[in-house]
Amino acid sequence: MAPPSVTRDALAVAVTANLPVILWGAPGTGKTSAVTALGAAAGLPVEVVVGSIREPSDFSGLPVLRDGGTWFAPPRWAERLAAGGGGLLFLDELTTAPPAVQAAMLRVVLERTVGDLTLPDEVRIVAAANPPDQAADGWDLSAPLANRLIHLDWTVSAEDVAEGFAGGFPVPEFQLKAPAGTADARALVGAFLRVRPELVLAVPDSPDRAGRGWPSPRSWEMAARAVAACEHLGAGEPVLAELVLGAVGEAAGFELLSWRRNLDLPDPQTLLNDPRAPLPERLDRLHALLGAVVAYVRSDGTTDTWERAWAVVARVARTAPDVAATAARSLARSRPEGATLPETMLELAPVLRSAGLLR
Structure with a gap:
């Protein structure tokens, strides 16, 4: 169980991110x-x-x-x-x-x-x-x-109570401005669920367990927003863990947190600027990386960045066409107004057909 100070900070982050x-x-x-x-x-x-x-x-x-x-x-x-x-x-x-x-x-x-x-x-x-x-x-x-709801266990310690009586109980500081980076966090959670599809929905089989956090598309969305808020606000890993576990439960939450710690992905901007930058070999890391690239492209919104992203997709298609097809579908939906299709897309004809983007 987390220390009271971690729970207070997790509460402040949840209120900041407007998470119930x-x-x-x-x-x-x-x-x-x-x-x-x-x-x-x-x-x-x-x-x-x-x-x-x-x-x-x-x-x-x-x-x-x-x-x-x-x-x-x-x-x-x-x-x-x-x-x-x-x-x-x-x-x-x-x-x-x-x-x-x-x-x-x-x-x-x-x-x-x-x-x-x-x-x-x-x-x-x-x-x-x-x-x-x-x-x-x-x-x-x-x-x-x-x-x-995100579920947090509220505890008190004798030391906290004694200090509160003496000098007042602490109130966490937070900002009401909505955190940025939600698209990146959703891409991260989406990549994880591609690896562990059985965790997308796991309804508990007992009333007491069903009355706390458990995995569903709705609670995974809350977990993604919690990840974005913690990264935006600079909250520590204990606070992030409290919110993620409180959203989707301990078993699924610990898996996501462990997987996230071990990703070690290159920065999307670096990858877009350097066509020879190394790519990860594991499929789950490729999913996460391309999700981050698409999120970056949507945030940037420029034609140049959108066109360069297709070069990254083409590189991935040579070894993992299924992963590339998923990213191609997302990129196509994010096409800026007036953008022309880059020549790189000619290499992607089989991938685009499998993604339903070509007949």
């Missing part, structure tokens, strides 16, 4: 006060919604007649967040919310929708829960709701 996150911890350990302090430090209005005292209509909206039709009126907390253009929605005591209330929360967490009101994109979502055996009339978290 849930804190798991025993009652009385300061989860609520930490989240409200975090919101205050960031200048974000905090709306606390306690699951045990809410009804499904508090999230799905209350049906009312309006202009001859039915309108699902949002609650006041949602209207305040919408009027403010952003804020922090804190869903407290989630495991005291019965299944019907948890089901109503799904659209709030994933789509930022409350009744017929759509919350601004700048609304951050943090939840907190006690383990079901420690919660009053506790319920397991439903698998669909659990899979929409």
Whole structure:
């Protein structure tokens, strides 16, 4: 289990990247006060919604007649967040919310929708829960709701509590600007899943395991955004591990982190500038490298870079045509306006046909 300081930093990174996150911890350990302090430090209005005292209509909206039709009126907390253009929605005591209330929360967490009101994109979502055996009339978290959140274990140490009483409890510093580099991180995760396709979806077979992080396309997307945020903010490996494991679970998360550490890929810009730069031999590394090249090309957006990328694809096609075909498909979709097809593409006719780009 990570030290409390790592968990606090992971929470700050998740809020920065606008990733929905849930804190798991025993009652009385300061989860609520930490989240409200975090919101205050960031200048974000905090709306606390306690699951045990809410009804499904508090999230799905209350049906009312309006202009001859039915309108699902949002609650006041949602209207305040919408009027403010952003804020922090804190869903407290989630495991005291019965299944019907948890089901109503799904659209709030994933789509930022409350009744017929759509919350601004700048609304951050943090939840907190006690383990079901420690919660009053506790319920397991439903698998669909659990899979929409990054799970962090909230712990306290005697030393941290003593220092907090003496000098105040620390609040992590963070920025609200959206992290860059998400395309690179998604390419990295996509390359990993090509190597381990059985990890794309692994629904747990027990309610307690299904109520925490587990692999699905949705949770892998959250893991990719967490990787991008950590790299952008300079967060350490322990913070990255907390977020990735919290998104997709320990088994799949540890595999991704280990694979990422051992990639040792050349820089995409170096490869585009030097046609003789060495290429990795392993197929998983080639997948990751070409994914990074395509992400760089999309970010750069220039015709010259797009055309030079085809030379890299052509080199890979000589030894790994299947890998090249995947990259060719992505590059073709990223063609800048006015770009002409480079002569290099003539060498790629078989690859382009297999990618569905030539008849």
